[in-house]
Each structure stands twice: as C-alpha cells, then as structure tokens.
Amino acid sequence: MDQFNYQNQILFAEQQPLNKVAQEFGTPCYVYSRAAIERQYHAFADAAAKHPASLVCYAVKANSNLAILNLLAKQGSGFDIVSAGELRRVIAAGGDPAKVVFSGVAKTADEMRFALDLGIKCFNVESSAELEQLQQVASAANKVAPVSIRVNPDIDAKTHPYISTGLKANKFGIDILQAEQIYQTAASYSHIDVVGVDCHIGSQLTEVQPFLDALEKLLKLIEQLSANGIVLQHIDIGGGLGVRYDDETPPSPADYISQVVKRLTDYPHLELVMEPGRAIMANAGVLLTKVEYLKPGSEKNFAIVDAAMNDLIRPALYSAWQNIVPVVLNDSLPSTVYDVVGPVCETGDFLGKDRPLAISQGDLLAVCSAGAYGFTMSSNYNSRPRAAEVLIDGSTMHLIRAREQWQDLWRGEQVLIS
Numbered sequence: 277m278d279q280f281n282y283q284n285q286i287l288f289a290e291q292q293p294l295n296k297v298a299q300e301f302g303t304p305c306y307v308y309s310r311a312a313i314e315r316q317y318h319a320f321a322d323a324a325a326k327h328p329a330s331l332v333c334y335a336v337k338a339n340s341n342l343a344i345l346n347l348l349a350k351q352g353s354g355f356d357i358v359s360a361g362e363l364r365r366v367i368a369a370g371g372d373p374a375k376v377v378f379s380g381v382a383k384t385a386d387e388m389r390f391a392l393d394l395g396i397k398c399f400n401v402e403s404s405a406e407l408e409q410l411q412q413v414a415s416a417a418n419k420v421a422p423v424s425i426r427v428n429p430d431i432d433a434k435t436h437p438y439i440s441t442g443l444k445a446n447k448f449g450i451d452i453l454q455a456e457q458i459y460q461t462a463a464s465y466s467h468i469d470v471v472g473v474d475c476h477i478g479s480q481l482t483e484v485q486p487f488l489d490a491l492e493k494l495l496k497l498i499e500q501l502s503a504n505g506i507v508l509q510h511i512d513i514g515g516g517l518g519v520r521y522d523d524e525t526p527p528s529p530a531d532y533i534s535q536v537v538k539r540l541t542d543y544p545h546l547e548l549v550m551e552p553g554r555a556i557m558a559n560a561g562v563l564l565t566k567v568e569y570l571k572p573g574s575e576k577n578f579a580i581v582d583a584a585m586n587d588l589i590r591p592a593l594y595s596a597w598q599n600i601v602p603v604v605l606n607d608s609l610p611s612t613v614y615d616v617v618g619p620v621c622e623t624g625d626f627l628g629k630d631r632p633l634a635i636s637q638g639d640l641l642a643v644c645s646a647g648a649y650g651f652t653m654s655s656n657y658n659s660r661p662r663a664a665e666v667l668i669d670g671s672t673m674h675l676i677r678a679r680e681q682w683q684d685l686w687r688g689e690q691v692l693i694s
C-alpha cells in the first residue's frame with residue numbers, strides 16, 4: 277500500500293504546523309501539504325512515463341487554488357478543465373494552454389472561442405450538437421479545433437450514484453455505439469481536427485477492473501476507426517481513481533497506471549492522457565476546525581464546530597465518511613460519541629456522525645482527506661465567509677488564500693436601485 281494514501285499521515289507528520297496554522301490564520305482553514313501533492317502527481321507521471329508519450333492533466337475541479345495549480349504546472353502537469361473560469365485560473369497560475377483538455381457537457385460558444393484563442397490541446401466533445409457548434413465557432417474564428425470524442429462506454433464504476441458518469445443513464449459522453457458515426461461527421465468538418473478519444477466513468481473507483489473494461493472498449497473503437505481511415509493520436513482515460521477515506525483499498529496510482537501502460541504496449545504511437553483529481557489532492561489536505569461548544573443530549577451528543585456544510589459539503593451531499601481526529605490527542609479525557617456538526621441552519625449540516633472523540637471545548641479537530649472537492653465545492657450559504665487555505669512546505673506555512681472578508685460577501689452587488 278502506498279503509505280501516503282493513509283489519511284492521517286499529513287496530520288501526524290505535520291501536527292505541529294496545524295496548531296500554528298490555527299493560531300496564525302484562524303479556523304476553519306484548509307491545510308495542504310506540498311510534499312504530498314507533488315508526490316501524488318509524480319506517482320501518476322512516473323508510471324505513465326514508461327509509455328512512449330504521456331500527459332497528466334490534473335482535474336482542476338478537485339482543487340483550483342492558484343498556488344496548487346502553479347505547483348503542478350511547475351512539475352510539468354497539464355490540466356483538465358470544465359469551464360472558462362477554470363481555464364482562466366490555469367493561465368493565471370502559469371499553466372500551459374497547450375496542455376489543457378476541455379471537458380464538460382455544456383461548453384458555450386464564448387468558452388469555445390476563448391479556449392480556441394488560447395490554443396488548448398483538445399476539446400473533449402460530449403454530443404453531436406456540441407461538435408456542430410464547435411465547427412461553427414472555429415470556422416468563424418478561422419481556427420481549427422482539436423477534438424476528442426468523450427465516449428460513454430456503459431461501464432458500472434461501482435461508486436456512489438451521484439459520481440458515476442460512465443453509464444448510459446448518465447448525461448456524460450456519447451454512447452459508444454454511436455461514436456463511430458460522430459467521428460465520421462467530425463472528420464468531414466472543415467475546422468475540426470480529430471485527435472483523440474476520451475472517457476471518464478466515475479469518481480472514487482476503488483477497483484482497477486472497471487477502468488480496464490473501459491480501456492478495452494476504447495481500444496476496440498480505435499481499431500475500428502483506424503480501419504476506416506481515422507487515426508487517433510491520443511487516448512484519454514479520464515480520472516476517477518479513488519483514495520482511502522476509511523477502510524477502502526484502492527490501487528495506488530502506480531499500480532493502476534502500470535496496468536494501463538502494459539495494455540498499451542501495442543499502441544506506442546498513442547499518447548496516454550490521464551485526468552486525475554482526487555487521487556492527487558484528497559489526502560494532501562485537511563480541514564482544520566475548532567470545537568465551539570459541546571452539547572450533551574439524551575439521544576445524541578453534539579460537538580459543534582466552526583466549520584460547516586458550506587465549507588465541506590461531501591458528508592451532507594453524498595453521506596461521505598471522512599475521518600475526524602483531534603489535532604492534539606488527550607489521553608486523560610474520556611471518549612464520548614458525538615455527531616460533529618456545524619453552525620449552519622440545516623439538519624444535514626454535519627461533518628461526521630457517531631464519532632468517538634476525547635475532546636473539550638476549544639480543541640482543534642482535523643477533518644481528514646479534505647484536499648479534493650473541499651474548498652472548490654464550498655459556498656457562502658448562511659452568509660458565511662469562505663475558509664482560508666494554507667500550504668505547508670517543510671517548515672514554512674504559506675497563506676495561499678486569505679479567509680474571505682465580510683465585505684467580500686456583497687462585493688459587486690447594487691444596493692440602491694432608482
């Protein structure tokens with residue numbers, strides 16, 4: 277097992293900084309480890325480098341902090357984006373547009389123009405209507421759009437239904453049975469250059485087999501296309517590799533990618549593209565929060581903390597389980613079973629249920645595995661300012677996003693309407 281996938285590692289390795297972070301920057305606060313991010317990125321990149329050509333396109337949606345994008349860009353990473361906003365972030369962080377793939381089912385004409393102007397690597401097209409619009413936009417801009425068709429291989433990713441994307445019932449991609457027809461159409465368009473194929477079957481997958489099944493279907497399609505004169509330059513296997521939140525045992529990135537590389541031995545001309553998000557970021561970050569009050573009850577005891585569902589929505593949205601541990605272990609306190617809840621006025625505002633914890637008022641807790649889909653899914657619900665983000669780099673703490681100020685919550689609003 278890749279030790280770094282163990283959810284508490286950042287905490288135990290860097291416990292001292294967590295106290296210091298809270299003192300200096302307050303709570304709630306996201307805290308990330310530079311070493312962990314770089315290590316996870318290289319786990320993918322190094323395994324993929326055994327194939328003649330490869331590119332890791334980090335999925336920006338997992339964590340789009342500019343400092344983190346910059347770290348990854350400096351390691352050579354490309355980026356998987358789903359909006360012009362994410363593309364702007366990649367550029368602002370020093371990312372190379374030529375290493376950007378653009379996913380998403382609803383790219384607007386404006387977004388297409390913007391990405392074409394910047395010269396991105398590829399549009400991952402998800403419908404024939406989108407393909408048609410891209411042809412029109414590219415033609416009007418006198419540019420040629422590089423295109424991959426995102427196929428939906430109808431594979432059960434065996435993950436939470438909200439984060440499964442590769443079934444016919446999901447809105448994503450083009451039915452693999454219709455794919456060849458769409459490739460022929462794409463090849464006939466004047467301002468489209470067909471360069472690849474991609475798929476993404478879901479997130480938090482803990483087995484390799486569904487990935488390998490999808491790969492098999494893609495390779496079959498590639499063979500069929502090539503027999504009909506359409507030769508692709510890259511295969512993009514998407515993201516989706518799971519992490520250990522609790523007792524899951526996902527394969528390591530090296531394990532998973534090595535199996536893919538092995539299967540691609542007979543396809544040395546095909547560049548291997550990957551879009552991992554969670555597997556790079558989740559266990560590289562924690563959400564630091566303070567116990568405001570302990571509230572004992574006859575049925576439930578509540579540990580009321582200063583982080584809430586607006587800061588980390590995964591428990592409320594997917595009933596996701598993330599470990600919650602005290603930053604300083606106190607053996608002299610009795611352990612009590614708590615629901616760890618936040619200040620938001622919703623019954624669904626919890627970070628964890630039925631957690632045995634030895635804690636007192638004022639203690640710091642770390643919600644583990646919070647580096648992916650934590651801050652990026654946060655909101656201002658209940659007019660709560662968004663948390664700060666801090667990057668630990670050896671003994672240095674970098675404030676990479678200051679806690680939102682109250683005035684930010686109404687910036688840009690018009691108060692008086694005549």
Ligand SMILES: Cc1ncc(COP(=O)(O)O)c(C=O)c1O
Nearest residue numbers: 335476479515516551552553554
């Ligand atoms: C198209 C696409 N690529 C990559 C990802 C990243 O997925 P993950 O964070 O599970 O690696 C997602 C999100 O599920 C996605 O929709």
Ligand SMILES: N[C@@H](CCCC[NH3+])C(=O)O
Nearest residue numbers: 337439479480590648649
């Ligand atoms: N946001 C989800 C994953 C969705 C991935 C994006 N397609 C999570 O926190 O698990």
